Amino acid sequence: MPQTTAERPRRNEKSRQAILTAALQLAGEVGYTKLSIEAIAARAGVGKQTIYRWWPSKAAVLFDAVLALSTNDAGETTLPDTGDLEADLRTVLHATVRELNDPGYDRSMRSLTVALLEDEGLAAEYRRNLAQRMHEVKKDRLRSAQLAGHVAEDVDLDAAVEMIFGPLMNRWLTRSGPITPEYADTILTTALNGLRPRG
Amino acid sequence: MPQTTAERPRRNEKSRQAILTAALQLAGEVGYTKLSIEAIAARAGVGKQTIYRWWPSKAAVLFDAVLALSTNDAGETTLPDTGDLEADLRTVLHATVRELNDPGYDRSMRSLTVALLEDEGLAAEYRRNLAQRMHEVKKDRLRSAQLAGHVAEDVDLDAAVEMIFGPLMNRWLTRSGPITPEYADTILTTALNGLRPRG
DNA sequence: GCGTCAAGACGGACCGTCTCGTCTCGCAGT
DNA sequence: ACTGCGAGACGAGACGGTCCGTCTTGACGC
Structure with missing residues (x-):
C-alpha cells in the first residue's frame, strides 16, 4: 500500500x-x-x-507502529451476520476478550492510550483512522438486526454500541476486574434485555 | 484530625x-x-x-492532590433514592456531565488518568480508595430498585452499573463526542429498556 | 550534486541524590 | 521555668546523568 x-x-x-x-x-x-x-x-x-x-x-512514532499492526489484520471490514444477533456479538466479544488478554497487545495498546491522552491531535487522527471505522462496523451489524426486527425500532444505535463494547474496554483500562468470556456474556445479556422487569 | x-x-x-x-x-x-x-x-x-x-x-504527588480534592466533596456516600429509579439516575448522570465539562476537572483528571495508566500500584490504590466505593454506591441504588421490583431480578448489577455510567466516561476519555445531558438520557433510556423489541 | 543515511557532538531541561546552613521541635539537666 | 542540645525537616541549590531536539560530518545512492 x-x-x-x-x-x-x-x-x-x-x-x-x-x-x-x-x-x-x-x-x-x-x-x-x-x-x-x-x-x-x-x-x-x-x-x-x-x-x-x-x-x-x-507519540507519533508509537502511533504509526500500532497503526501498522492494526492495519494488517483489518481485512475484515464487517462483523459476522448469521441472522442471530446475540451469537454474532458473542463471537466478536470473545475475540476481543482474547485480544485484551494478550500481553503484547495489552502493553502496546496501553502505551498508545497514554500517547493519545497526551496528544489531542493524534487522538483525533486515531478516531478518524480506526475508532470511528470500528464503531461504524458494529453499528452496521446492529442496524441490520434492527431492520430484521431483532432490535427495537426506537433504540439509539450509537448508544447501543457503547453499551455493548464499552464495559469491556473500561474494565481493561482500569483493571477493575478480569476480562473473561463470562463477563462479556453477562454484559451482552444485560444490554439486550435491559434493566426493567419484563412483564 | x-x-x-x-x-x-x-x-x-x-x-x-x-x-x-x-x-x-x-x-x-x-x-x-x-x-x-x-x-x-x-x-x-x-x-x-x-x-x-x-x-x-x-504520579504519587498528583494522586494525592486529586485525592484531596475528591475527598472534600465526598460527603455524599449514597445516591438519591426517591423511588423513581430513572429520575434519580438522570440526576446523577447530569451532575456527572457538568463535572466532565468543567475544564479544571477535565485537565487534572486527564493527567491523573495518565498517571494511573503508567503506575499499576497507584491504580490499585485509586480503585481501593475511590473507584470501588463509587461503584458500590451506584450498585446500592440499583439493588434498592431491584428489591422494589423496578429492576428485573436476574439482572447483574455490576454489569448494569458499567452500562449506565461507562459510556459517559468512555466518551470523555476518547473525546469521541460531546458530553451532553441529552446523551446521558439516551444512554439511560437504552440501558433501562435494552435492545430487544418489547412485544 | 542533492537528499538520506548512521553517528555523534552540543547546550539545555530535569532527573534523583547530596550537601549546605537554618529552623523548630522535644527532651534533658539544672 | 530556663537553657542547651540532638534530631529532623526545611529552602536552596550543586552535582553527574539521561534524554531532549538541533546541528555537523562524512559516506552512500539516485
Missing part, C-alpha cells in the same frame, strides 16, 4: 520498519513515559535524525 | 498544601508528561528534597 510514497522522499524502508519495531518493543518493555527516542534509535540501529526527520514526536 | 501525627514525622503542613496545589495547577497547564518535580517545587516555594522526602514520584 505504498501509494503515499507518490510524494517525494527517498525514504529507507528498512530503517522505517526497524524504527517502528523497536518503538513497539520498547513501549512494551518500559512503558510510554520512559520510552525515549534515543533508545529507539539505538535499538533500531539508526541515527536520531532519521526519526526526527519523519516523525514529530515519540 | 491530626491523630495520624501520633506516628513520628514533623511535617510542614503549609509546604504540603503548597505542593499539592502547585501540582494540580501545573498538571492542568502543561499536562502530565511535561509536569516536572522541579517546576512543582519552584511554584510551591519549596526545596526539591521536601517533595522527594514524602512522595516517591510525580
Whole structure:
C-alpha cells in the first residue's frame, strides 16, 4: 500500500520498519513515559535524525507502529451476520476478550492510550483512522438486526454500541476486574434485555 | 484530625498544601508528561528534597492532590433514592456531565488518568480508595430498585452499573463526542429498556 | 550534486541524590 | 521555668546523568 510514497522522499524502508519495531518493543518493555527516542534509535540501529526527520514526536512514532499492526489484520471490514444477533456479538466479544488478554497487545495498546491522552491531535487522527471505522462496523451489524426486527425500532444505535463494547474496554483500562468470556456474556445479556422487569 | 501525627514525622503542613496545589495547577497547564518535580517545587516555594522526602514520584504527588480534592466533596456516600429509579439516575448522570465539562476537572483528571495508566500500584490504590466505593454506591441504588421490583431480578448489577455510567466516561476519555445531558438520557433510556423489541 | 543515511557532538531541561546552613521541635539537666 | 542540645525537616541549590531536539560530518545512492 505504498501509494503515499507518490510524494517525494527517498525514504529507507528498512530503517522505517526497524524504527517502528523497536518503538513497539520498547513501549512494551518500559512503558510510554520512559520510552525515549534515543533508545529507539539505538535499538533500531539508526541515527536520531532519521526519526526526527519523519516523525514529530515519540507519540507519533508509537502511533504509526500500532497503526501498522492494526492495519494488517483489518481485512475484515464487517462483523459476522448469521441472522442471530446475540451469537454474532458473542463471537466478536470473545475475540476481543482474547485480544485484551494478550500481553503484547495489552502493553502496546496501553502505551498508545497514554500517547493519545497526551496528544489531542493524534487522538483525533486515531478516531478518524480506526475508532470511528470500528464503531461504524458494529453499528452496521446492529442496524441490520434492527431492520430484521431483532432490535427495537426506537433504540439509539450509537448508544447501543457503547453499551455493548464499552464495559469491556473500561474494565481493561482500569483493571477493575478480569476480562473473561463470562463477563462479556453477562454484559451482552444485560444490554439486550435491559434493566426493567419484563412483564 | 491530626491523630495520624501520633506516628513520628514533623511535617510542614503549609509546604504540603503548597505542593499539592502547585501540582494540580501545573498538571492542568502543561499536562502530565511535561509536569516536572522541579517546576512543582519552584511554584510551591519549596526545596526539591521536601517533595522527594514524602512522595516517591510525580504520579504519587498528583494522586494525592486529586485525592484531596475528591475527598472534600465526598460527603455524599449514597445516591438519591426517591423511588423513581430513572429520575434519580438522570440526576446523577447530569451532575456527572457538568463535572466532565468543567475544564479544571477535565485537565487534572486527564493527567491523573495518565498517571494511573503508567503506575499499576497507584491504580490499585485509586480503585481501593475511590473507584470501588463509587461503584458500590451506584450498585446500592440499583439493588434498592431491584428489591422494589423496578429492576428485573436476574439482572447483574455490576454489569448494569458499567452500562449506565461507562459510556459517559468512555466518551470523555476518547473525546469521541460531546458530553451532553441529552446523551446521558439516551444512554439511560437504552440501558433501562435494552435492545430487544418489547412485544 | 542533492537528499538520506548512521553517528555523534552540543547546550539545555530535569532527573534523583547530596550537601549546605537554618529552623523548630522535644527532651534533658539544672 | 530556663537553657542547651540532638534530631529532623526545611529552602536552596550543586552535582553527574539521561534524554531532549538541533546541528555537523562524512559516506552512500539516485
